[in-house]
């Protein structure tokens with residue numbers, strides 16, 4: 001079972017992943033981008049260098065291809081829980097590129113391995129503004145609130161269009177309440 005936690009920047013994904021690590025000790029936890037050695041290097045480029053949108057897209061795809069080949073495929077019989085996935089890959093890029101093109105590129109990069117279930121932590125504008133104001137912004141966060149709120153809707157649209165089952169969870173619920181909901185669903189799968 002391959003499960004992804006999704007949500008725009010500051011939605012609370014890593015906070016939840018840290019809790020799940022203690023609760024599902026046998027699961028394999030991954031993160032996109034930057035889980036592999038190669039991925040660590042490309043994070044630096046994507047977030048801090050001035051590169052074109054097309055180059056950025058291909059770096060995310062290359063990172064995803066590495067993670068699928070080296071981590072997801074060898075562990076596919078286990079519970080895999082990922083901080084971001086192809087859903088982010090498509091949702092962030094579809095502001096600039098055609099949806100069907102992105103699906104095809106991502107199918108090529110992953111050999112068609114997409115998550116079986118997705119949680120999307122959803123932020124309201126006020127909470128997003130407040131959380132973003134508390135951190136330094138990388139190249140993607142610098143695109144602003146409106147861009148990020150569009151991406152959130154793109155994530156939902158992407159799950160619908162790819163027919164991937166998902167659950168929306170308001171990101172302004174307490175950390176414990178979100179954890180409870182996620183844990184309950186995952187426990188039903190394993």
Ligand SMILES: Nc1ncnc2c1ncn2[C@@H]1O[C@H](COP(=O)(O)OP(=O)(O)OP(=O)(O)O)[C@@H](O)[C@H]1O
Pocket residue numbers: 007008009010011012013014015016131171172173174175178
């Ligand atoms: N449910 C919550 N209620 C209040 N604050 C939260 C909640 N979840 C996370 N936070 C806080 O919001 C901030 C962003 O959380 P976190 O780093 O987990 O988000 P993220 O989705 O992994 O972000 P990014 O994608 O930008 O890495 C942190 O300061 C965290 O402590």
Ligand SMILES: Cc1cn([C@H]2C[C@H](O)[C@@H](COP(=O)(O)O)O2)c(=O)[nH]c1=O
Pocket residue numbers: 009032033060061084085088089090092093140141
């Ligand atoms: C996988 C992926 C991510 N992004 C964006 C989303 C965020 O702005 C960053 C990742 O930051 P995090 O703190 O590590 O969550 O990258 C993207 O645009 N395309 C992708 O494929």
